[in-house]
Amino acid sequence: MFRSILVPIDGSPHARKALSLACQLARHQEVYLLLLHIPEALPHNPPLVWGVGTQAVEASREERARHAQQMVEKAAEEARDLGALHVEMLVRQGDPTRTILEVAKDRDVDAILMGSRGLSDLRGLLTGSVSHKVSHAAECSVITMH
Template sequence: MYTKILVPIDGSVHSQHALSVACKLSEKNSTKVYLLHIPEVIDDKEKLIWGVGFLGAEATFNELYLAGENLLKKAESFAKAKSVNNIETVIKQGRPVSVILEISKQEEVDVIVMGSRGLSDLGGMVAGSVSHKVGHLAQCSVVTVS
């Protein structure tokens, strides 16, 4: 199977399904699963916190980070319940496509397992979805989950 799997987590149903698939693809104790969360600023008025909802523009970096940590803890608990124990959580700011590609290359992952749509899909309708771009640009396999 795979030795390293990257799963971007945004709190959407699609990312939850992606995590479930990643758990099935893992060799429980020998596969390292990276759970990645990228807090995203939607516009100047609101900041989207995956799995939590929107915070106003006055939200501090600490509030963004803590909300992301909470989301990753839930994802980690889910994976551990599926007998996946070799897990690393990562929170990184930036453009989602760039960050996903950077982490996948840096950690030399075998596969990225991600949802076909995330919580900010409205922007994807105009500029192209994150999963579509990652699928075309990644230097490893990409599994897109609906």
């Protein structure tokens, strides 16, 4: 059925359900899982005093990168605990919809298994959810979890 599945991870309950289902499929069919986390972009707040604000922004970037890596590592550990044998972790920056679609195409995955709603629901209500956009634009199968 599927040889490789892309699972976008954002820490939401729906993403956790998607990871759980992907692990069930991986365990029974020896599917390769590609776990992808795309941290939210930093808000654009230019520093008022050059130097002081710049350091704060850099520290914030480093902290966000560390948090992103921890999130995807935790998801990979959970996937292995649930029986997935082949797990790869990716952290990418950018627009979530575009990044998910690019990774899916570049890695030639058979399916994308993702949560129907992420942690940024308000933005999704205004512009359409990432899962909705991905499901309409992806060249592979897309499964969304509620």
